[in-house]
Structures are given as C-alpha cells and as structure tokens.
Amino acid sequence: METVQEEAATLAQPKKTTTVTGSVALLEGLIAEGTETIFGYPGGAIMPIYDAIYDYKDKLNHILVRHEQCAAHAAQGFARTSGKVGVVFATSGPGATNLITGLADAQIDSTPLVCITGQVFATLLGTDAFQETDVINISAPVTKWNYQVTDASEIPAALAKAFYIARSGRPGPVLIDITKNAQMQLFEYEGYTPCNHIRSYRPKPIVRNEYIEQAAALINSAKKPFILFGQGVLLGSAEQEFKAFVEKSGIPAAWTILGAGAIPTDHPLNVGMLGMHGNYGPNVQTNSCDVMIAIGMRFDDRVTGRLDKYAKQAKVVHLDIDPAEIDKNVKADVPVWGDCKETLPLLTALITERTHEAWLAEFKAFEKIEQEELIQKELDPQTGELTMGEVINQLNFLTKGEAVIVSDVGQHQMVACRYGKLNTTRLSVTSGGLGTMGFGLPAAIGAKFGAPNRTVIAVIGDGGFQMTLQELGTIMQFGVDVKILILNNQFLGMVRQWQQLFNEKRYSFVDITSPDFVKLADSYSIAGKRVTEREDLIPGLEEMLSNPGSFLLEVMVAKEHNVFPMVPQGSSVSEIRLK
C-alpha cells in the first residue's frame, strides 16, 4: 500500500510517456506478458497491427496459418503443451467468425487464449460496413470475457485484463476486438502494467478447512474409495501434489481424457480411462465405490453415462476451482472449493497412509478381463487387417511415452487416448468437450511451438484430416516438425460405428473418399509414406520418427472396426459393453 507521501510524490512526477500507436502498445503489451509466438492471419481491419509487427519480427514470432479456425486451434495446442496463454490475431468479419469454433473448443476445454480481432472504424460500427461483424456478441457465449476497444488508450489495460482473466482461476479464451482507428491512433503510452485484481472477479474460491476435514474423514473411513481426475490437475500445475495424494491414500485413480498424463500411464495406482470408451474396471467400479473423489473434472455426460444410475451408492467429494461445477451434474456431499494445488496438500496432510489391496485387486481382475477379451486382440492382432490400436501400440514402443500425442476426433481419438503411453504431464492434446473434427493438425502445429524439444505426433482420421488439411501449408512454410499419422479406415468411423450398432447398419453418408494423402503431402514438400501391410508398419513409424522435419504416414486400417469398450448412450457406466 502506498503511503500518502509516496502517492503525492508519484502524482508530482508525471509518469514518463512515449507517443505510440495503439498497435505498438498492443505488441509491447504482448511482449511484456511473455508472448513469443502468435498464430494469425491478416486482413483489412487488422492491417495497422500487422504493419507494426513488421518491425517486431525479432521479438514476436508470427505464424501465418491458412484459416483463422486453425490459428485458434494452434494456440490451443501451444497452450496445452506449454502451460502458457496462446495468442491469436485475426481480422474483422469472416476472420473473426472463423475463430468461433476454436473459441468454443477452448471455452469448453478451459484453454487459456487471448484472441485479438481487428474491427472496422468505430465510426462505422453498426453500419454493415465491409467485413463488419458483431464479434463481441457472437463470441460472448464462447469466451470467458471479451471487450471492444475503440480508443488506443484502452489497449494496455484491456490486454492486461485479458491475460489475467485467460490464465487465472479456471482458464479460458478471451477476445479483444480493436477498431481500426484505435490501432492507428497515437496516444501517450505509460508502459505496461500487468493486472492482478479485478474487483468483480474471483479466480479461486477461498479454501474452507471444514470441507478439507470432512473430505479427509470420508476418505479415511472409506473401504472402496475411487479417484476421478481431470484436466484441473494439469491446469493447476498440481501434478506433484496429486501424485503425493494418490500415493499416500493408496486409492485407485482413473482419468478423463483431458486429465490423461497427470500421473504416468504406468503408475501402479493409475487404473485407466473413464467414460464412454474408457476402461472396463473404472466404469464398472464407479457403481461399486463407496467414496468418490473427483478432482478437477466436471462429470461430462461422456464420462457419466446415464446420470440417474451414476455412483448413486457413493459419497462424492468434489474438488474444483469453479463453483459452478459443484452440483452441476453430480451432487457433491463434500464440496472442496479451491485450487487443487492448494487443497490437495491440505487433504494429503489429513489422510492416513493406506493401501487398498483387495479393492485394487478388483480393478486388476477387470483389467485382466479387458486385456484378454479385447486389448490383446486390438493391440496385437497378428493376422487380418491392421487395427488402430496396434499402430498406437507400436508407436508407444518407439516413443517410449515421451512424445506429445495430438489427436483429432473420432475412433482414432479414443484409441489414441486409451492406448497412448504418457510418461509425464502435458503430452496429450485433444478436443475433449467440443469434439472438434479438424482440431488435430493445427493443434499439433501449436503443440510443437509449445514443446519444441519433444516429438509431436498428430494422430488423425481420414475425415478430420480433410477438414483442416490446408495447414500443411503452414507446416511447409514454417518448417514445423510435426509427424502426421493418418489412421485411414475410409469411413467417418465413429458415426459409422453408431450406425452399425444403433441404426441397423444404415450407413448414411459415412463413406468418405480421400485424396492420395502422400501425394498431397509431397505437393507441400512434406515427406510421406503409405502403409497397408503389417510388416511395413514398424519401418514406416520408424521412418516417420527419424525423418528430419515433418512427415506424413498414412496407415490403412480395418474399415469396419469398432471402438470398445463402450457405454451406449443412455446406459449406465456399469453396463459397459466389451463387444
């Protein structure tokens, strides 16, 4: 707190200012926030910012994508692997509307983004000017916060708020729309002051000890406790705190697809994936556990299946930073509000060190059934058509769980998430909540910028790849080292699977033809190979991984293969089907 004298002194000496344009202030602010990479696409209404960035090429690395949607997905990939805020530039009108899918994806998956859109001159707002669109209202439901700047002097404070809101609390995408006049306008710039408080915004609820104590008491008395963890552990950078909690409590822990990697795949207490295509044990045991400890997860319907038959026998302890998630889908008996990086150590301190051998043995028994009836055939079929599972399995042997696996959406995504080996955190990037086909390729580009020292593999289906394949151009132009692994089953496989199982094989518009992907990659000067036979799989994967720079490997897999286990929609998790 400043004393009165200090305050008076500050007032007496006017702050040093420089006269700059709004665009320069924006770029200075981005640098002050630690931004190095921007994913964007220029256009008329954002030209002043692009003119300014011309002189900032040594400080800001701008990646020219081929479609604004992909700028948003690339920024998401960057944010997921780096833990930093992804930054996006787009112009007004179509540039801004093209961002919406990416914003929606980032909003539902809590990914921190700051998107800057150009806007027509303030005097033209509301006149249906060329490339004018009401992006503030269009993006309102899919942003954590948004703001329209019409005067250059607002830029530093708006940007500071944007970063603070995007990264604090439950992260999310933020959009700042800047009219062209504000980008060009000269003003007295006082320097950049980061934001750390907004009176109407509380990023985290205050931790209440009574709930920590109640939760600990429940956990200590539990006979069959079960941990469900989600992306909150990663977003809170609480992996160590989480591991300590799991290990001291000895409780089996299962993950949502966005929580994957919070503890390593091989951890003895990691019992697998939850949800519609999750593992057998975690789904069945959901309806047998006596205490359920949900950490940084939001009980999505793909995780819970039929809610009125979901864990009705269990006492639920829910740890979440977002009060709106408590009781939203599943009623919590003990709501532990707060940042799990703070709440988990408090909880760990109060729990008794235990092992739950008999209970864990039950999980092992389910795992054995799943292995024998399903996983072995999937991962090592020996004969017949290639399976998606064996591709991922062979990939695991080669990457040893150290690579970033970015997946698109569909069957291959479920397979990549189920079987992908992750030794550490932030290695799995996927579109969870929104299920955005076309996410994979652009997200992989961003993921590589976020984790430049890791191998980044984009596992994509033949359908999803064709939604955003123009990003091969970005990969080519910027020499992004992304390994593209297309699992081609010549179908929109997940929809086909549902049509087979629930619509009497009435295959309605799921038969999709593809171009020659290898030739396509070649036209972008990206090396590629197509694998159709089992004996070529390992050499193909090896070539892909050892190739300096990007590579496209297309693997022809079984056309009509289904992802199992599966909790059919409208069924309880314990009614999970193995076939």
Added chain:
Amino acid sequence: MSDSKDIELGNSKQEFTITVYTENQIGILNRIAIIFSRRKINIESLNVSPSEIEHIHRFNILITETEDVVKKLARQIEKQVEVLKVYANTNDDIIWQELALYKVPTEIVAEKVFVERLLRENGARVVVIRKNYTIFETTGHRSETDKLIEVLQPYGLIEFVRSARVAIIKDSEGFNSKLREFERLEPGQEVIENEFLDKEKNVFTM
C-alpha cells in the same frame, strides 16, 4: 427457504427473483441474458438500473423455475467476470413492486364520477392531465396492476405499460460493505460466502 416440501426438494417450479450486482459494462446484459436463453428459460421480467453505488448496476430478473435450476443459473451468472454478486430469492424472501401507467381519455374520467372512485380504490395517482388524455400510475404486485386494467378497459383504456419487478431482499444488509471487500486483493471470508455453510439463511449466495 420455503414452506412446501416439494420446493425444499428443489423440484417444483415457483417464482424466483434473481438479484445481480454488476459492473456498468457494455455487453454484460447480453452475457446474462444468454445464460437463460441457452437453457430455453424465459425471463418474465427484467429490470436493470444503476444501484445506490456509483458504476454498479443492479439487475432484477424474474423467472419461474425449480430451486435446483435457479441455483445453477445463479452460479453461471456469478461466474461472469463483470458480475459481483448474485442472490436468488423466493417471493417470501423479498418485498417487490411493479409500476404501471394507464392512459385513458380525459372526457370519460371527467364525466364519470365512479371512474374516479375506482381509481382511488385501486390506489392510482394522476401523473398528467391533458385535454385528450389522463395518465394514472399505480404500483403493486402483478395482480393489483392487472386489476386496474380490467377496471379501466370498459372506459377506453388507450395505452398501458408496466415496469419490471423491482425487489428488495428482506435479509440483505446492503452491498456497500461487500463492495469494499471486493476491492481488496484478498477479500475476507465473510464476503465469499459459501452456500453450503449458509443453508439456514434465507438468502443463498455463492
């Protein structure tokens, strides 16, 4: 919170008045409105106006919903960055009024003495008298303002308008002290209430 068991279970619809304190920021009205429209919940009445505190606006939103739904809505509203505080109350918890204006031909009012009596009975006050028309005003609950429409209809009611509900929360201690807490970097616990601890209170908050 209410007398009926059904309502305590949270699964029976009733009127709720949601009070929201927000920053005076362009766009926040839309952000709040879409929380309802996304769930296909109709806002029956909406009042937005400056509160007693400078730069802070107060919303009164009237909906008919179950307590469970209202709680979830309240949390989604409070999640908005520019929202300071949300309260959701049943009719038992609040004192509320609506304002209504009625335009009738002056000649009828002037000629028919019993109209004057009806107006007095219904607590109406004259706002303006012009040669052609007279404007009356009443405040009250919906049923009261409705009743005067019925009364005036046979006498050539020309135009009618009703405001949204405005409501005062009986148990509220005001917002000034809370705001000072919000302005601190580390707000105290007394302002960050937790509804799970405050179940006995009539006002539930986040």
